Amino acid sequence: xxxxxxxxxxxxIRLGLWLVLIGVGLVFxxxxxxxxxxxxxxxxxxxxxxxxxxxxxxxxxxPARRTANLVAGFLALAITVVAAGAVGIVARDATxxxxxxxxxxxxxxxxxPWTPWWQLLNVLVVxxxxxxxxxxxxxxxxxxxxxxxxxxxxxxxxxxxxxxxxQRQRDALAGxxxxxxxxxxxxxxxxxxxxxxxxxxxxxxxxxxFAMRELDHRVKNTLATVQSVADQTLRAAVSLDEFGTAxxxxxxxxxxxxxxxxxxxxxxxxxxxxxxxVVGPYRNAADSVSVAGDGPFLGSDLARVLGMALHELATNAxxxxxxxxxxxxxxxxxxxxxxxxxxxxIHWAERNGPLIVAPRRRGFGxxxxxxxxxxxxxxxxxxxxxRQGVCSDIQIPLPSALx
Amino acid sequence: xxxxxxxGLRVLIVEDNVVVxxxxxxxIESYQGSVLAMAPSVERAFEVLAATTVDVAVLDINLxxxxxxxxxxxxHARGIHFLFLTGYSDLALLPAHLHDRPRLDKPxxxxxxxxxxxxxxxx
Numbered sequence: 156x157x158x159x160x161x162x163x164x165x166x167x168i169r170l171g172l173w174l175v176l177i178g179v180g181l182v183f184x185x186x187x188x189x190x191x192x193x194x195x196x197x198x199x200x201x202x203x204x205x206x207x208x209x210x211x212x213x214x215x216x217x218p219a220r221r222t223a224n225l226v227a228g229f230l231a232l233a234i235t236v237v238a239a240g241a242v243g244i245v246a247r248d249a250t251x252x253x254x255x256x257x258x259x260x261x262x263x264x265x266x267x268p269w270t271p272w273w274q275l276l277n278v279l280v281v282x283x284x285x286x287x288x289x290x291x292x293x294x295x296x297x298x299x300x301x302x303x304x305x306x307x308x309x310x311x312x313x314x315x316x317x318x319x320x321x322q323r324q325r326d327a328l329a330g331x332x333x334x335x336x337x338x339x340x341x342x343x344x345x346x347x348x349x350x351x352x353x354x355x356x357x358x359x360x361x362x363x364x365f366a367m368r369e370l371d372h373r374v375k376n377t378l379a380t381v382q383s384v385a386d387q388t389l390r391a392a393v394s395l396d397e398f399g400t401a402x403x404x405x406x407x408x409x410x411x412x413x414x415x416x417x418x419x420x421x422x423x424x425x426x427x428x429x430x431x432x433v434v435g436p437y438r439n440a441a442d443s444v445s446v447a448g449d450g451p452f453l454g455s456d457l458a459r460v461l462g463m464a465l466h467e468l469a470t471n472a473x474x475x476x477x478x479x480x481x482x483x484x485x486x487x488x489x490x491x492x493x494x495x496x497x498x499x500x501i502h503w504a505e506r507n508g509p510l511i512v513a514p515r516r517r518g519f520g521x522x523x524x525x526x527x528x529x530x531x532x533x534x535x536x537x538x539x540x541x542r543q544g545v546c547s548d549i550q551i552p553l554p555s556a557l558x
Numbered sequence: 559x560x561x562x563x564x565x566g567l568r569v570l571i572v573e574d575n576v577v578v579x580x581x582x583x584x585x586i587e588s589y590q591g592s593v594l595a596m597a598p599s600v601e602r603a604f605e606v607l608a609a610t611t612v613d614v615a616v617l618d619i620n621l622x623x624x625x626x627x628x629x630x631x632x633x634h635a636r637g638i639h640f641l642f643l644t645g646y647s648d649l650a651l652l653p654a655h656l657h658d659r660p661r662l663d664k665p666x667x668x669x670x671x672x673x674x675x676x677x678x679x680x681x
C-alpha cells in the first residue's frame with residue numbers, strides 16, 4: 156500500500172519536473188535568441204537550472220531508492236524556484252517572487268489540512284497576485300512573457316502536481332495506518348479469545364482433577380460400605396446360603412440405585428422411580444404392588460439411604476411377607492406434609508400374605524432400615540409385624556426447597 | 559501375635575455412612591473398646607463432646623460434603639487424640655499442620671485400626 160503510494164508520488168514528481176524542464180529549456184533558447192550577448196547571467200542561470208533538472212530526472216529513473224528519489228525531486232524543484240527568483244531579481248522583475256509565493260502557498264495548502272480559514276487566505280493571495288501579475292505582464296517586454304510562460308508557470312504547475320501527489324500519498328499512508336490499526340485490534344481480539352479459551356481449558360482441567368479425586372473418594376467409600384455390609388450380613392446370617400442371597404441382594408440394590416443416580420448425574424431421583432427401582436424386582440404378579448401418592452424429587456444422598464431401607468423391607472416381604480406367595484399384595488402410599496421442614500411420609504402395608512410371626516431378634520436388615528434413616532437423614536421408621544401383614548411408616552424431613 | 563486390647567478406651571466415631579460406622583463400632587467393641595457415640599456430622603460430634611469425655615475420636619474426613627477439619631482443630635486444641643479415616647488418596651483436604659496425624663485408608667483394615675489406636679496411647 157505504502158509502496159504503491161510512493162511509486163505514484165514519484166511518477167507525479169517526474170511529470171512535474173518534465174513540465175519545469177520544458178519551460179526552463181524554452182526560456183533558455185528564447186533568451187539566447189533575443190539578447191544572448193547582452194544578458195549572459197540570465198542565460199547562464201537558466202542553462203544551469205535546465206541541466207540540474209535534467210540530471211535529477213535522469214537519476215529518478217532508478218525506482219529502488221525511494222527516499223533518495225523524493226529528496227532529489229524536491230531539490231530539483233527548489234533549484235528551479237531559486238533560479239526563477241534569481242532571474243527575476245537580475246531582470247528587475249518585481250512579480251517573480253510574488254508568483255513564487257503563490258506557488259508555495261498552493262503547495263503548502265496541499266500539504267497541511269484544508270481548514271476553511273486557510274483556504275480563504277489562499278484564495279485572497281491567489282486573486283491579488285493574479286491581478287498584479289496580469290497587470291505587469293501587459294506592461295512588459297517580450298522577455299518577461301518568456302519568463303512567465305516558460306519558467307514560472309511550469310514551476311507553479313509542477314509544484315501543484317507534486318503537492319497534490321504528496322497529499323495523495325499522505326492519504327494513502329493514513330489509510331494504511333487505519334488498516335494496520337484495524338488489524339491490530341483484530342489481533343488483540345483474537346488474542347483475548349484465545350486467552351479465554353485457555354482459561355476455559357484450565358477450568359475444565361481443574362474440574363476434571365476434582366472429579367477424579369471425588370471418584371477416588373467415592374470408590375473407597377463404596378468399598379468400605381461393601382466391606383461393612385459383608386461383615387454385618389455375615390454376622391447376622393445363619394447359613395452360607397442365606398448370606399449369599401442377602402449379601403448379593405444388598406449389593407444389587409446398591410448398584411441399581413448407583414446406576415440410576417449416575418444416569419441423572421447425581422442430581423437425585425423421583426420417589427416413584429426409586430420405589431420401582433428397589434421394590435419392582437420383587438413383584439411376583441403385575442398387580443402385586445401398588446404405589447400411590449406424591450412423588451417428590453429426592454437428593455442423591457436421601458435417595459441412596461431411603462432406597463436401601465425400601466430394599467430391606469422388600470426383601471423381607473419377598474422372603475416372609477406378602478410378596479412371598481401368589482395373591483399377596485403390597486400397597487405403598489406416599490404423602491408430603493407441608494410442614495416446615497416438609498416431611499415425606501411413606502406408608503407400607505402388606506396384605507393377603509402368609510401369617511406373620513414377629514422375628515425373635517432384630518436382624519441386620521431391620522437395624523439397617525432404622526439406623527440408616529435416623530442416623531444419615533434424620534428420619535424415623537416404625538415397623539409393625541402384625542399377623543395379617545407387615546406395616547411400616549417411614550417419615551423423612553425433606554430439604555425446604557423440595558417441599 | 560496377640561491382638562491388642564483397647565480395654566475400656568472411650569471412642570467417638572464421626573462417620574456419615576451408618577453401615578461403615580456400625581462396622582467400626584462392632585470392631586472396636588469386639589476389642590473391649592467402648593464406643594460412646596457415633597456422629598454423622600460435625601455438629602452432632604460437637605454436641606457429644608459437650609456432654610461427655612472421650613479418649614479418642616475416629617474421623618471420616620468428608621461428611622456428606624462437609625469437612626471434618628474444624629472438629630479436628632477443636633480436638634487438637636483440647637489435646638484429645640484422633641485419627642483420620644479417608645477415601646481420598648492425597649492430603650489436599652487437610653491443612654498442613656494436621657498432615658502428621660495418623661490416617662487410615664478406607665476400607666479399614668481391622669488390625670491396622672486397632673494398632674493405630676493402641677499406638678496413640680503408647681508411652
